[in-house]
Amino acid sequence: MTFQNTLEFAQQLDAQDELRHYRDEFIFPQHNGKDVIYFTGNSLGLQPKRTKKYVDDIMNDWANLAVEGHFYAEKPWWDYHERFAAPLSKIVGAKPSEITVMNTLTVNLHLLMVSFYQPNPKRYKIICEEKAFPSDQYMFQTQVAFRGYKPEDAIVEIKRRDGEHNIRLEDIVAKIKEVGDELALVLIGGVNYYTGQVFDMKTITEAGHQVGALVGFDLAHAAGNIALNLHDWNIDFAAWCSYKYMNSGPGNASGCFIHEKHHANKDIARFGGWWAQNKERRFKMEPTFDPIIGADGWQVSNLPVLSLAPYLASAEMFAEVGMEKLIAKRNQITSYLEFILHEIDKDIDGTEFEIITPSNQAERACQLSVFLHGQGRSLFEYLMKNGVITDWREPNVIRLAPVPFYCSYTDMYNFGQMLKEGILSLK
Ligand SMILES: Cc1ncc(COP(=O)(O)O)c(C=O)c1O
Known part of the structure; x- marks a missing residue:
């Protein structure tokens, strides 16, 4: 045109x-x-008018039902998060069982690193992008140190070439091959927060898997913005926040994707909590941890429904438009x-x-x-x-x-x- x-x-x-x-x-x-002319929906999306009702519904249910709201609210609180599986799986190209909504973004990335960054003395390096969002940089540094490795040795940044603003895909793939069998994890942003560059997640994932590493993405700037096919691209895990393109309010809940190939592996390290417990057994309050098979098996706490409510309003809006x-x-x-x-x-x-x-x-x-x-x-x-x-x-x-x-x-x-x-x- x-x-x-x-x-x-x-x-x-x-x-x-x-x-x-x-x-x-x-x-x-x-x-x-x-x-105003609003250009910062990549930082905090505007408030949808319909959101207030979703929040008010919970306030009213809390007032009228108190604890009974967990089971008898119009949208019961105990499984409130399950309403996200259908709309979010379409938005990010996943199976419903691969999606859960919980916590906040950096917290979720930390939890996912607990499971999917399993360093050993031979294979312990992480590849990330140069100038990743600072929270990710601090996360890498502290996770690596927590595992007993030195950040300056274990974290490998992919640099921009001199005079260039964006990172070349060929440089990412070459770095993955170069680090090779020392590489434990590739974890980069699907869309770079600073330049807006979209990375070719499929090719990066294939390259990471070829050298035996796991591959995850921080989708803060990608969810609700770009076409994603997380399941078919065979990505191991991903997380995103809901407050940018997904218009769900400041600091609000985060979405997580965990590929189904990891679901049945109960030996995978994770930090457990009662909301991950097998739904039929959760309220039996037994001492043995038996996590749900699916992304919900990575949940920790009972749901902050007041913060999930704006996200549900938004997810339904996305489903409406596509x-x-x-x-x-x-x-x-x-x-x-x-x-x-x-x-x-x-x-x-x-x-x-x-x-x-x-x-x-x-x-x-x-x-x-x-x-x-x-x-x-x-x-x-x-x-x-x-x-x-x-x-x-x-x-x-x-x-x-x-x-x-x-x-x-x-x-x-x-x-x-x-x-x-x-x-x-x-x-
Ligand atoms: C790319 C990226 N990663 C991580 C974060 C941190 O998100 P949170 O503060 O919700 O953990 C942000 C926040 O803007 C971000 O843009």
């Missing part, structure tokens, strides 16, 4: 957008009486944003900013990271003051996520105008 940088063209794209009604399903912060439609709009709106940025770049002197996210669609999703060479932080602040919510990542990057559920093409056009005004007024 040939794009145009005009308000009329953007409005025309909005009029043709099948998902445009979903914008009204979300609550936008206001700036001077208007909806990833295909979200991805089709995501591709178009991200390309339109890229076009707008290039147009603004042409109108000014062309050295103010640079998009560091890959330009080919196979390697990017709903995020363009823009390196601000010119005014840097003051430009970011100008945008924020004028109702454009982006985020700042050191040293000089703003991340723009035109989330297909609620961002409009008109937002992209208006943002372009604001960016141009900001650059010109700060010069």
